[in-house]
Amino acid sequence: MSDTLPRDTTLPAAEGVPAPAAPAPRSRRSEFLYFALRNPKLWIGGLVVLFFAVTAVVGPRLTDYGVQEYVGPPASPPSAEHWFGTTTFGQDVFTQFVHGLGASFIVGLLGGGIAAIVGMTVGFVAGYRGGIVDEVLNVMTNIVLVLPTLAVLIIIAAYLEVRGVVTEAVFIGLTSWPWAARAIRAQTFSLAARDFVDLARLTGVPTRKIILGEIAPNMSSYLFMTFILLFGGAILAAATLDFIGLGPTDGMSLGLMMNNAVLWSALQLGLWWWFVPPGLAIALIVGSLYFMNVGLDEVFNPRLRTT
Amino acid sequence: MLEFDSVTKEFRVGAFGRLTITAVDDVSFRIAPGEIVSLIGESGSGKSTIGRMILRLTPATKGTIRFDGVDVSTLGRKELKEYYRHVQGVFQDPFSSFNPVFKADRVFEMLRSQFYPDRSGSEWEDRVAKAVEDVGLNPVQVLNRYPHQLSGGQLQRMLLARALLLDLRLLVADEVISMLDASTRVGVLNLLAELRERGLSILFITHDLALGYYISDRTIILRRGSIVEMGDTRRVFQDPRHPYTQTLLASVPQMEWRWRDRPVSAAVPVDGDGTGDAEPVTVLEEVEPGHWVAVS
Numbered sequence: 001m002s003d004t005l006p007r008d009t010t011l012p013a014a015e016g017v018p019a020p021a022a023p024a025p026r027s028r029r030s031e032f033l034y035f036a037l038r039n040p041k042l043w044i045g046g047l048v049v050l051f052f053a054v055t056a057v058v059g060p061r062l063t064d065y066g067v068q069e070y071v072g073p074p075a076s077p078p079s080a081e082h083w084f085g086t087t088t089f090g091q092d093v094f095t096q097f098v099h100g101l102g103a104s105f106i107v108g109l110l111g112g113g114i115a116a117i118v119g120m121t122v123g124f125v126a127g128y129r130g131g132i133v134d135e136v137l138n139v140m141t142n143i144v145l146v147l148p149t150l151a152v153l154i155i156i157a158a159y160l161e162v163r164g165v166v167t168e169a170v171f172i173g174l175t176s177w178p179w180a181a182r183a184i185r186a187q188t189f190s191l192a193a194r195d196f197v198d199l200a201r202l203t204g205v206p207t208r209k210i211i212l213g214e215i216a217p218n219m220s221s222y223l224f225m226t227f228i229l230l231f232g233g234a235i236l237a238a239a240t241l242d243f244i245g246l247g248p249t250d251g252m253s254l255g256l257m258m259n260n261a262v263l264w265s266a267l268q269l270g271l272w273w274w275f276v277p278p279g280l281a282i283a284l285i286v287g288s289l290y291f292m293n294v295g296l297d298e299v300f301n302p303r304l305r306t307t
Numbered sequence: 308m309l310e311f312d313s314v315t316k317e318f319r320v321g322a323f324g325r326l327t328i329t330a331v332d333d334v335s336f337r338i339a340p341g342e343i344v345s346l347i348g349e350s351g352s353g354k355s356t357i358g359r360m361i362l363r364l365t366p367a368t369k370g371t372i373r374f375d376g377v378d379v380s381t382l383g384r385k386e387l388k389e390y391y392r393h394v395q396g397v398f399q400d401p402f403s404s405f406n407p408v409f410k411a412d413r414v415f416e417m418l419r420s421q422f423y424p425d426r427s428g429s430e431w432e433d434r435v436a437k438a439v440e441d442v443g444l445n446p447v448q449v450l451n452r453y454p455h456q457l458s459g460g461q462l463q464r465m466l467l468a469r470a471l472l473l474d475l476r477l478l479v480a481d482e483v484i485s486m487l488d489a490s491t492r493v494g495v496l497n498l499l500a501e502l503r504e505r506g507l508s509i510l511f512i513t514h515d516l517a518l519g520y521y522i523s524d525r526t527i528i529l530r531r532g533s534i535v536e537m538g539d540t541r542r543v544f545q546d547p548r549h550p551y552t553q554t555l556l557a558s559v560p561q562m563e564w565r566w567r568d569r570p571v572s573a574a575v576p577v578d579g580d581g582t583g584d585a586e587p588v589t590v591l592e593e594v595e596p597g598h599w600v601a602v603s
């Protein structure tokens with residue numbers, strides 16, 4: 001499958017050398033790196049995500065305009081002056097895009113990260129411990145699951161005068177973990193019944209290490225997948241919140257851009273430059289993460305390795 | 308050395324744990340140093356549960372398990388680790404005993420980091436190689452490989468090698484050869500027998516009477532969580548006293564018999580699934596020195 005992909009000169013070892021029968025790297029870490037670098041899915045996906053991350057950091061320095069500032073002729077297509085064109089109101093789309101990209105990364109990383117940490121912790125502990133602990137955590141999970149998120153957010157919005165991206169991300173993170181906890185609990189539960197877990201216990205390995213060192217590596221691509229879904233979910237959730245006016249009181253996000261574009265009929269008016277960049281960016285980021293996940297599966301699972 | 312004293316294990320099952328299964332019912336026995344004891348019973352009779360309780364992988368509901376006179380349920384974290392230095396287990400499914408994402412020899416490394424953190428690299432590697440050779444394996448063939456690249460017999464031997472790296476005194480061997488090919492079974496079985504020469508005690512759990520007879524000094528026959536007969540292996544096999552033991556022995560396929568020739572008496576049903584007929588309370592009675600039989 002690597003034959004169909006362009007050969008990259010930065011990876012000379014990947015193609016020329018015939019695969020050794022037993023790969024040389026000794027330690028597990030260097031072995032991962034070895035297989036990770038040989039895996040095109042992983043580094044192509046990684047490069048795309050990296051590209052957007054760099055754009056989010058560097059982009060704002062390339063523009064002198066304010067995010068909401070009316071700076072040019074309304075609804076003009078991309079030009080040398082306005083790289084991504086302008087909105088119906090004459091705001092610079094590129095400026096909005098790079099700022100929105102940053103906000104979306106923050107919401108995705110922070111919101112997805114918090115949800116992943118809470119969901120994994122709850123799922124691992126419930127699945128490994130079972131019994132009473134499991135039942136208590138299950139009740140907790142169900143409560144958060146049926147919590148009327150929107151109502152809670154409206155109440156919070158009433159008390160918080162100024163809301164930033166971070167507040168939004170934390171809120172999304174703390175409310176979106178239940179499904180992840182359930183999925184991970186089920187996986188943990190079945191893995192905990194395997195004999196190698198008993199063997200680790202007979203070796204005196206502490207519980208935390210058994211979960212992180214024995215069980216988690218068996219579902220690492222699954223965990224990464226969970227994070228990707230939470231990451232993408234957080235970005236989309238933020239877009240929804242932004243749209244109904246519960247998002248950050250200032251600032252821009254990719255979701256907000258798309259929703260503005262839809263709101264002001266960019267689609268019907270043919271202002272494709274308004275909604276294509278944010279839509280494409282979200283799709284590419286989430287898609288690349290998914291692509292990386294498939295690659296990661298091959299790196300983590302020795303049976304899927306082609307050598 | 309090991310005393311199993313009136314131990315009962317109940318599992319709570321069903322929603323909110325409303326139902327209980329008595330997997331092990333008031334079982335008592337001892338294992339002396341250097342002794343191989345076989346624990347024989349049908350599937351579901353509670354054999355593995357007994358092994359797991361000895362290994363403290365699951366707690367007993369009632370009764371006490373003592374090792375050198377110390378109640379194992381009271382062991383703290385540090386003491387438990389010392390206990391595991393002397394008492395280890397090997398299980399039925401070799402492929403489930405190895406973490407599939409890591410190389411198989413990681414079991415040795417885990418052992419080193421937990422029990423011998425100060426051993427240097429090459430000294431330890433030599434010890435591992437020696438232990439691997441001791442169980443009849445070639446280190447070059449088995450080290451630095453993934454579990455799926457090795458055979459069940461090789462993996463099971465590696466687990467024995469792992470246990471032997473400790474100051475092992477009691478090994479719980481739970482159906483260790485039942486998933487191996489016929490050709491490799493005897494090798495592993497003989498290996499276990501050789502271990503006794505080192506003064507090791509073994510609890511040999513099996514559902515196969517012939518294996519128990521082959522290897523053990525003493526035999527415990529388990530039925531639905533209770534001991535029905537226990538004693539010197541030769542006595543139990545040559546002069547079974549409990550009807551259940553007699554039926555079990557009669558139903559073993561014999562090499563010189565074909566199924567058509569089997570006597571009609573062997574057709575007595577060995578055991579149902581335990582539903583319906585309530586088991587009367589039984590006590591063990593000593594019918595001859597060291598030979599105990601359950602009586603109602």
Ligand SMILES: Nc1ncnc2c1ncn2[C@@H]1O[C@H](COP(=O)(O)OP(=O)(O)O)[C@@H](O)[C@H]1O
Pocket residue numbers: 318319320328329330348349350351352353354355356357
């Ligand atoms: N973790 C468990 N939860 C509920 N029931 C169990 C559990 N483990 C074993 N049992 C039940 O206990 C009985 C004895 O099981 P086990 O000790 O595995 O038998 P054996 O090893 O002789 O086949 C069986 O009826 C089994 O269903």
Ligand SMILES: [Mg+2]
Pocket residue numbers: 354355356482
């Ligand atoms: Mg069993």
